[in-house]
Amino acid sequence: MSKQLDVRDVDVVFSGGFGGRIKNKALSEISLSVGGKRPSITAVVGESGSGKSTLIRLLLGFQAPSRGAVFYDGKPVAGMDAAGQRLFRREVQAIFQDPFDVFNPFYKIDHPLITPLNNFGLVRSRDEAYARIEKTIARVGLRPEETLGKYPHQLSGGQRQRVMIARALLLEPQIILADEPVSMVDASLRSTILEILFNMYREESISLIYVTHDLATAYQVAETIVVLYRGQVMEVGAADDVIHRPRHPYTKALIEAVPSPDPDVPWDLDNPEAGEAERRALAAFDGSTRLALFRTDPLRAVAAPYDSPGERVTAGAIQQAVSEARLASVSAR
Numbered sequence: 001m002s003k004q005l006d007v008r009d010v011d012v013v014f015s016g017g018f019g020g021r022i023k024n025k026a027l028s029e030i031s032l033s034v035g036g037k038r039p040s041i042t043a044v045v046g047e048s049g050s051g052k053s054t055l056i057r058l059l060l061g062f063q064a065p066s067r068g069a070v071f072y073d074g075k076p077v078a079g080m081d082a083a084g085q086r087l088f089r090r091e092v093q094a095i096f097q098d099p100f101d102v103f104n105p106f107y108k109i110d111h112p113l114i115t116p117l118n119n120f121g122l123v124r125s126r127d128e129a130y131a132r133i134e135k136t137i138a139r140v141g142l143r144p145e146e147t148l149g150k151y152p153h154q155l156s157g158g159q160r161q162r163v164m165i166a167r168a169l170l171l172e173p174q175i176i177l178a179d180e181p182v183s184m185v186d187a188s189l190r191s192t193i194l195e196i197l198f199n200m201y202r203e204e205s206i207s208l209i210y211v212t213h214d215l216a217t218a219y220q221v222a223e224t225i226v227v228l229y230r231g232q233v234m235e236v237g238a239a240d241d242v243i244h245r246p247r248h249p250y251t252k253a254l255i256e257a258v259p260s261p262d263p264d265v266p267w268d269l270d271n272p273e274a275g276e277a278e279r280r281a282l283a284a285f286d287g288s289t290r291l292a293l294f295r296t297d298p299l300r301a302v303a304a305p306y307d308s309p310g311e312r313v314t315a316g317a318i319q320q321a322v323s324e325a326r327l328a329s330v331s332a333r
């Protein structure tokens with residue numbers, strides 16, 4: 001049983017202009033929940049200005065709703081006592097788009113890892129803190145000896161993002177809100193970071209709200225997709241249904257906007273347009289084969305072995321690649 005974060009029928013209205021007479025409804029009639037009986041991953045997909053950041057601030061308790069309420073573990077976040085708030089602050093963690101903004105450039109990256117452990121009384125000594133930090137750093141795929149003791153600018157963007165994930169994990173959260181966690185990371189690391197997030201869910205029962213503009217990665221990790229447009233939920237459902245049987249014209253338009261290159265043109269690994277779907281397809285092979293990549297639908301790609309660039313791939317090879325890629329995608333979810 002994991003704890004539940006619940007948004008019930010929330011509006012967020014911002015006032016602007018002279019005397020606050022101009023009203024901007026950033027969120028309208030929003031209801032969603034994560035966690036509860038079993039942990040879950042929900043993706044919230046929306047374009048710029050759809051209200052994603054406002055939603056994250058609302059979920060973190062930084063933005064008060066104009067109507068409706070947010071509940072954590074059945075209690076309204078707005079009315080929590082000090083002890084409740086403290087628990088909420090520890091158990092609901094966020095990971096942001098650009099971790100560089102979060103780090104203080106004058107402190108080594110050990111600082112934002114040790115401080116919350118001390119503040120929440122989770123460790124009794126510096127040695128205990130370092131033992132936990134090293135273990136967690138390793139879990140997000142970094143080497144403690146190459147990471148700790150460094151300043152933020154001495155790490156790559158992907159390393160900084162993984163340190164932020166480690167920081168969230170150290171606090172033993174119930175729920176993680178990930179706000180565009182891979183949009184600043186280069187393509188080759190995107191899958192790795194999404195996989196780390198997915199493993200937190202699978203291995204530690206942490207629920208995840210993954211906020212993104214990218215339908216393909218949403219489909220990759222989430223079981224439920226919420227499509228947000230101008231502050232309203234346009235469509236919500238199981239990821240497969242939303243992607244393969246979209247009901248709302250806006251969702252259809254989003255899916256159509258995912259680039260789908262000519263299936264007759266083989267891709268190679270250096271193709272800069274290769275995205276999540278291609279990388280997943282590649283995972284179906286052991287990497288020893290030369291591969292050409294094809295999109296089969298907007299969000300799925302297959303990899304087929306080929307001998308030399310430009311050579312046409314046989315239908316049989318594609319068929320085999322399709323079945324193997326499907327198998328890979330089934331087991332990855």
Ligand SMILES: Nc1ncnc2c1ncn2[C@@H]1O[C@H](COP(=O)(O)OP(=O)(O)OP(=O)(O)O)[C@@H](O)[C@H]1O
Nearest residue numbers: 014015024026046047048049050051052053054055
């Ligand atoms: N503090 C604020 N005061 C007034 N209006 C705001 C405020 N914050 C957000 N808005 C407005 O609310 C709407 C939603 O903004 P929000 O930042 O949540 O969108 P977003 O989906 O996160 O966009 P992006 O992906 O570009 O960050 C926009 O119209 C924005 O101008």
